[in-house]
Amino acid sequence: MRExxxxxxxLEAVAEEMRQDTKIFYMSTDPIPPLLxxxxxxxxxxxxxxxxxLTGMAIGAAGSGFRPIVDWRQVTFAFxxxxxxxxxxxxxxxxxxxxxxxxxVYRANVGGGTRLAAQHCQCPYSMFMNLAGLKLFLPSTPYxxxxxxxxxxxxxxxxxxxxxxxxxxxxxxxxEEEYTIPLGLADVKRAxxxxxxxxxxxxxxxxxxxxxxxxxxxISVEVVDPRTLVPLDKETIRRSVQKTGxxxxxxxxxxxxxxSAEVAAVVTEDDxxxxxxxxxxxxxxxxxxxxxxxxxxxxxVFPDRKRITDGIRAVLKGPKPAAAA
Amino acid sequence: xxxxxxxxxxxxxxxQMLTIRRFEERxxxxxxxxxxxxxxxxxxxxxAVAVGVCSALEPTDRIISTHRGHGHCIAKGxxxxxMMAELYGRQAGYCKGKGGSMHIADFGIGMLGANGIVxxxxxxxxxxxxxxxxxxxxxxxxxFFGDGASNAGPFHECLNIAAAWKLPMLYVCENNGWAAxxxxxxxxxxxxxxxxxxxxxxxxxxxxxxxxxxxxxxxSRAVARARAGEGPTLIECKTYRQRAHTERKGQPDPRDQAExxxxxxxxxxxxxxxxxxxQGDLDDAGWQAMEREVMAALERAVAFAEASPFPTPxxxxxxxxxx
Numbered sequence: 094m095r096e097x098x099x100x101x102x103x104l105e106a107v108a109e110e111m112r113q114d115t116k117i118f119y120m121s122t123d124p125i126p127p128l129l130x131x132x133x134x135x136x137x138x139x140x141x142x143x144x145x146x147l148t149g150m151a152i153g154a155a156g157s158g159f160r161p162i163v164d165w166r167q168v169t170f171a172f173x174x175x176x177x178x179x180x181x182x183x184x185x186x187x188x189x190x191x192x193x194x195x196x197x198v199y200r201a202n203v204g205g206g207t208r209l210a211a212q213h214c215q216c217p218y219s220m221f222m223n224l225a226g227l228k229l230f231l232p233s234t235p236y237x238x239x240x241x242x243x244x245x246x247x248x249x250x251x252x253x254x255x256x257x258x259x260x261x262x263x264x265x266x267x268x269e270e271e272y273t274i275p276l277g278l279a280d281v282k283r284a285x286x287x288x289x290x291x292x293x294x295x296x297x298x299x300x301x302x303x304x305x306x307x308x309x310x311x312i313s314v315e316v317v318d319p320r321t322l323v324p325l326d327k328e329t330i331r332r333s334v335q336k337t338g339x340x341x342x343x344x345x346x347x348x349x350x351x352x353s354a355e356v357a358a359v360v361t362e363d364d365x366x367x368x369x370x371x372x373x374x375x376x377x378x379x380x381x382x383x384x385x386x387x388x389x390x391x392x393x394v395f396p397d398r399k400r401i402t403d404g405i406r407a408v409l410k411g412p413k414p415a416a417a418a
Numbered sequence: 419x420x421x422x423x424x425x426x427x428x429x430x431x432x433x434q435m436l437t438i439r440r441f442e443e444r445x446x447x448x449x450x451x452x453x454x455x456x457x458x459x460x461x462x463x464x465x466a467v468a469v470g471v472c473s474a475l476e477p478t479d480r481i482i483s484t485h486r487g488h489g490h491c492i493a494k495g496x497x498x499x500x501m502m503a504e505l506y507g508r509q510a511g512y513c514k515g516k517g518g519s520m521h522i523a524d525f526g527i528g529m530l531g532a533n534g535i536v537x538x539x540x541x542x543x544x545x546x547x548x549x550x551x552x553x554x555x556x557x558x559x560x561x562f563f564g565d566g567a568s569n570a571g572p573f574h575e576c577l578n579i580a581a582a583w584k585l586p587m588l589y590v591c592e593n594n595g596w597a598a599x600x601x602x603x604x605x606x607x608x609x610x611x612x613x614x615x616x617x618x619x620x621x622x623x624x625x626x627x628x629x630x631x632x633x634x635x636x637x638s639r640a641v642a643r644a645r646a647g648e649g650p651t652l653i654e655c656k657t658y659r660q661r662a663h664t665e666r667k668g669q670p671d672p673r674d675q676a677e678x679x680x681x682x683x684x685x686x687x688x689x690x691x692x693x694x695x696x697q698g699d700l701d702d703a704g705w706q707a708m709e710r711e712v713m714a715a716l717e718r719a720v721a722f723a724e725a726s727p728f729p730t731p732x733x734x735x736x737x738x739x740x741x
Contacts, residue, residue, distance in 0.1 A: 118552070135552070141582065146575035149541025150548055153559075156530060157480065157549030176572075180535050181542060189523040189531060190513035191737030225738050249740040 094266040102235035102267050103200075103256060104128065106242035107162065109271075111136065114160060117246065120147050121164035148174035148199065152182050152251075155195040162246065168201035168255065169212050182251045183226035194249035198242070203231070204295060204345050205395050206259040211383035214391070216346035218255050222322050222355065228276055229322040231255040233297035235265040237320055240274030248276065255322075257294035257345075279326035281333065285315035288405050289333040291356050292316060292343035296377075299398040300343055306398075307405060314405060322352060327359045331366040338371035341404040343396055348378040372408040377401050420631050421638075423473075425699040429708075431473055431630060432694060435465040435687050436712050438489045441498065444716050445488065445505055445519070446665045454505045458519050461489035463628075463660030466686035467592050468493035470633025471560060471653075474641050480528040480550065481560040482543035484592075485520045486659075487532025490562055494529045496522070502719035503726045510726035514733065536597070537563060537570035540589075544576040547585040547650075558586040558644040566597025568611045577652065581618040586644035588637060589652045592627065594659040595677075599670055612654035620650050627655025628686040631693075657686070 097105065104127060111117045111132055118136045119128060122144075129137045140147055144165055151161040165171045171178060178199075186195055205214040221229055228250055232238040238256070245252040282297055283304050292300040297318045304314035317333050319326055334340045340360055342353040353376040360366050360374060377396045385391055420428055442460045449458045461468070464486075472481065472493035483490035491501055496512070504511030504522050512522050523531035530546060533539035543561045550557035567573055568591050580587045591611045595602050608614070615622025621643070625636045633655055640651035658681035662671040694700035 141575070141579055143575035143579060145572055146541045146544065146579055149538075149572065150545030150576075150579075153480075153482075153530060153542035153545025153547075154549045154552075155545075156525060156542070157546045157553075159549050159552065161545075176535055176538060177541060180538055181533075185531070186740050187737045188513060188517050188521045189525075190511070190516050191740065192512070192523065193525045194740035196740075228739070 094268055096264040097235045097267040098262050098264050099235045099238050100261040102239040103242055106239045106246070110243055110246040116158065117160045117162065119162045119164065120151065122166065144170045144174040145177055148177035149181060151197045152177065152185060152195055155197045156193050160196045160246065162198045162200065164200045166202060167213055168203050168215055168217060171201055179224060183224040186250065187226055195251055196249045197251040198245050198254055199251065200254045200256060202258050203255045204258040205384050205391060208386060208388060208391060210386040214384035216379070218322055219346060219351040221253055222352065226251070227323060228252040229255060230276060230320055231257065231294050231322060232320055233260065233294050233318050235267050237274060237280065239267055240272055241276065241320060243273045244276050259295040276321045277324035277326055278321065279317055279319045279329035281315060281329065282318050283314065283316040285313040285337065287313045287337055288339040288341060288408055289315045289317055289337045290341045290343060290401060290405065291330055292318060293352065294345065296343040296345055296396065300401050303398040303401040303405065307402065312405065312409065325355070325359065330356060330359055331363050334360050334366050335369040338369050339408040340374045341377055341401065341408055342374065343377045343401050345379055345395060347381040348376050349381055351378065353378050372411045375404045375408050377404040421635055423634070427473070428694055428699060431469050432690050433708055433712065434469045434493055435690060436708060437715070438465045438468070438492045439687055440712050440716055441492060442488055444720065449665050455507060456518050458665040459486040459663065460661045460665060461486050463681065463685065464592055464594055464657045465489055466630035466633055466690070467590065467627045467655045467657055468562065470630040471588065471590055471637040473634055474637035475558065475560065478528060479558050479560065480530055480543065480546040481562060482530040482539035483532040483562050484539065484564060485532060485534050487520070487522060491522050491524065491529055495527045496524050496529055498715055498719040499722035503723040506723035507728060508723055508726035509729050510722065515729045537567035537572040539563065540567065540572040540576045544580055544585065544587060547580060547587040548583070550586050556645045558588065558641055560588040560590055562590050562592060564597065565591060565593040565602040565606065565611060569605055577618045577620070577650065580650040581620045584647060584649035587650035588640045588644065589650060591652065591654045592657055593654055594657050596659050596673065598663045599672055610654060612652055615652040620652060622652045622654070624654045624656065627657030628684050628689060630686060630690050
């Protein structure tokens with residue numbers, strides 16, 4: 094099968110959908126050259142650096158029958174559009190009694206590894222998970238990127254496509270044939286029986302590397318990639334943990350009220366899954382700090398395969414005995 | 419002054435202004451009676467702006483409103499029954515009881531919603547203007563907002579982008595002198611919001627917002643310019659919020675009573691009524707009949723609202739996502 098980078102897969106998804114539906118147009122502060130070349134400057138619009146305006150304009154255009162895509166580029170810039178995201182886009186369908194749908198895709202890069210320091214290395218997706226009315230996904234492979242982004246463009250709701258900075262240039266197989274991946278469906282990236290690792294984006298690859306190394310020791314690790322954050326595929330996560338009895342959650346974001354906390358709750362709130370647990374759930378997250386610049390500092394803040402491995406070993410040991418009273 | 423507006427059209431404008439006035443008096447009354455919840459912001463005193471502008475539009479044109487939105491809804495042709503049912507929090511309301519006074523929308527008539535965030539609607543309706551431009555059918559979009567919103571970022575961002583792209587937009591600033599409980603003079607360095615248009619290279623027009631024909635004329639010129647592909651216009655309508663920021667009792671109201679009295683003398687509804695009478699296009703009997711008909715329509719709206727069931731609690735989870 095041919096290989097594309099994660100970024101190329103996303104562009105292919107946009108281009109394919111734009112060819113099929115003339116109501117789709119794209120707004121970004123800098124147009125992407127191949128899209129501009131194919132679709133022209135009316136559908137690939139170069140905008141002022143005014144993300145608040147773009148984010149809101151997409152809502153009005155969507156409510157008027159178009160299917161806009163807004164490229165925030167880094168999620169950092171979404172924060173200047175927060176009113177339009179939080180007060181408008183996420184609520185407008187519900188608040189107006191469902192009288193119109195608002196098909197919008199917002200694209201935003203997330204994650205570290207780029208040495209760009211605190212404002213440009215962020216994983217704030219849990220802030221958006223907290224809103225009702227937005228769908229969110231964060232793929233780990235070019236294949237998933239293309240299939241999910243195509244579904245998002247066809248979805249009749251505001252969807253945020255979170256895209257990992259660390260994976261943009263990473264290659265993977267993408268078939269020539271048309272396909273989509275439904276939002277809300279997790280993918281078991283590696284089957285195993287001893288421990289479940291739920292991981293996102295780059296950490297899926299780190300978890301797979303950890304699993305491969307541990308296989309040599311006879312430890313069987315299952316890696317579950319939720320892919321979509323909202324709606325979250327709780328069933329696949331619970332089914333996996335019911336099988337393995339142990340859960341490690343790996344997330345490039347900090348732990349506080351994060352995606353990892355949500356997954357832990359999904360597992361522990363469910364009677365059957367809770368009953369299957371042989372060990373406390375373990376989270377492997379970034380440190381709860383703004384992301385620092387200097388390489389040694391940044392690398393220390395983010396989790397990696399070594400910390401995932403440590404987490405797996407910890408849950409295999411089971412609960413520590415309670416201290417004597 | 420009335421330009422080429424037919425007497426029928428002028429009477430229709432008067433009727434719409436009167437409908438807004440009486441609708442809000444009823445809403446305020448029912449709010450204090452506990453039948454309407456949350457908050458009600460009255461547009462009373464500013465009716466000539468919504469009606470003057472919307473009477474220059476086609477049904478397919480799109481508008482967006484503010485937290486003070488009843489007037490824009492009625493001027494764009496919204497159904498009083500469904501409006502009142504929404505205020506009453508009922509299933510038959512425009513938003514199925516999910517929105518209330520601050521969030522009435524009717525996309526079917528090009529009313530893209532009242533909006534509870536000051537300046538929150540400006541970008542949304544600018545997107546509707548972009549949609550109109552892309553549709554290529556000569557449609558226009560109108561952003562109604564207050565003097566308070568003109569100090570917020572979206573005003574600047576959107577006027578700039580609309581000017582740069584020559585979007586078919588009207589930006590209608592309803593300068594009612596007060597941003598909630600803060601006087602506009604305390605937060606504006608320039609006396610005219612319209613003066614800011616120069617910074618975007620678009621026309622900026624100041625009109626007497628209580629003179630409906632002046633508003634209509636300015637809006638008509640701006641609509642023609644927008645339909646011709648020449649881009650947006652900023653229209654500042656100098657008007658006055660005759661009531662406090664909201665209908666809630668006991669809130670601070672720093673408006674000077676003499677200022678209120680002076681503006682009451684320029685009440686836009688009374689001005690239009692007198693003009694039509696002076697022109698010979700309305701007599702006392704006609705005016706009284708109009709009053710009766712408007713009041714009857716409101717009684718029907720209240721009856722419709724009261725007959726509509728409240729949403730069931732389970733409906734709280736409906737419509738979070740579209741199918």
